[in-house]
Amino acid sequence: MKVFVPLDAAARALGADEVVAALQTEAARRGIELTLVRNGSRGMVWLEPLVEVETPDGRVGFGPMDAASVAQVFDGGPLSLGPVEDLPWMKAQTRLTFARCGVIDPLSVDDYRAHGGCAGLMRALGMDVEGRLAEVTASGLRGRGGAGFPTGIKWRTVAGAVADRKYIVCNADEGDSGTFADRMIMEGDPLSLIEGMVIAGITVGATKGFVYLRSEYPDAIAMMNRAVLVARTAGMLGPSVIGSGLAFDMEIRVGAGAYVCGEETSLLNSLEGKRGVVRAKPPLPALEGFMGKPTVVNNVISLATIPVIFERGAAAYAALGIGRSRGTIPLQIAGNVARGGLFEAAFGMSLGGIVDGLAGGTATGRPVKAVQVGGPLGAYFPRALFDVPFGYEDYAGQGGLIGHAGIVVFDDTADMLAQARFAFEFCAVESCGKCTPCRIGAVRGVETVDRIARGDASAIPLLTDLCDTMKAGSLCALGGFTPYPVLSALTHFPGDFACAREAAE
């Protein structure tokens, strides 16, 4: 009997290892031989640990499983979910980047190839540099790390730079609250990220890559390190990638708990062994990046999407989406939701469809009050804006951002003044200290919100002034975007700022 139990960190945090032990005991008791595969997660976190059993009619699921209920995997029972691919959450998705995640054994090259892995790399190897650059550009892919910069343009800049060495740096710092897509793909389909980095390397002329992976993800670190060894053995990495004569190899580097090191220039300083302070731009990292050499810095999802773009063709990818937001985006639905997890879809879903539909409203059963999109630097959206379609320009037009596509839902017990205070507090803790608007502004922000909380309405204009100063004068988006959560809380939920005042009067 072939059984799949995810090794994804969320599944493990919900008891997957205990389920594995119980399954093994139960199988032994029944005299059944168990073939156990530790797969990634399908992304239905509310069903984790999700146990799957291979049957002639496909894989059937059982979840959320716990150690005491494993007999149901053999006998059926209330936790039985039927064919996993037929679950509404699975059927409604367009899984391109995450096509293999949760399906295959993450470290099996055979599984990987059997499910389309390496097809993109093979096609890319058959093209010249210009062809590869044109393919990435035509796909419309924009950076999934937050800034949404067109990947093709970035690669072209690095490809055109003349230098003795160039680098590919994968940004796996994923510090935004509400996001876990990078973690899931690194744990569930690490070879797709490696393949994407190889394609980037052979396109821009870089022979060395680094993944800068946050220390908060020990499982992903272990998996990526093992995957690099597997990829080397399989010839995906090394002096001659798949016998092409082109060299590319890579290393996994571990961050040290600084949110700002997700900012690309801070990341590069950190990778060089320095304090992770932000560098002034220009020079662009594309021209003077790691060790002063031309460097592609791309997010995990940007890079892990490259293989499927080459596999299916840029036109197929670009056919999905809205406006200048092409292709798919892995939505990460988190916080106070009945159904949380990762849902990959073409750009364009409405926020209401995501929150009320997919997520099924709140976990607490109370009304949704606010939804923060795009991490700690993203705006809080009220229900009145639930029709905004998921896209870069659409969110920017509402004073927000999609960031890394984390969606954090709050019920009506949330205190938006407290959330605004937290935004400043977080910025103060994580500021790299290089620029004054961020370093000092965040501290002043906490003080100003506290004044409002004490009933001092005259502090409200000070708060908006401070936000203007931070927006205009900060060196990077940490100080520059902290005003988004603050001002959106103030604009859309004025009652939370006013009742403190009334209470004091």
Add this chain to the structure above:
Amino acid sequence: MLDDQAILSRATEIVQAHQGVEGALLPMLHAVQAEFGHVPQAAMPALADAAGVTRAELHGVVSFYHDFREVPAGQVMVRLCRAEACQAMGGDRVAAQVQARLGLDWHETSADGAVTLEPVFCLGLCACAPAAQVNGRLIGRADAARVMAAVAGGQA
């Protein structure tokens, strides 16, 4: 306890194992911390030499990163997520309860060296919040009882 000489010689071995690594300082610091549980003063000269920086510059790097400790942590490390998705699921309440039960504020270590409490901003478990990590083990949908049980397990 290792004496300073022993620490320095072990740190020197770690440094040598990183020869030829590009931008080796963070990997070396992680390796030193994995070995000693913190970055001891006695290891600094070896690290500064290898990285080609002054002691003051090295201190600047070590103090910049939340992960690196200049003093040892408790036997059990408790990390509670304080970020937004966990807040939305009552993380602040769980944190207050754990703080009260441990008698510790953020960044504190109990007097007997048994437990250290640290905040963390997101463990990537935002769809099963609130999240905690006790001696490396992740806990989803954490409550005070489960965190305290894991602490007790870690001390045993």
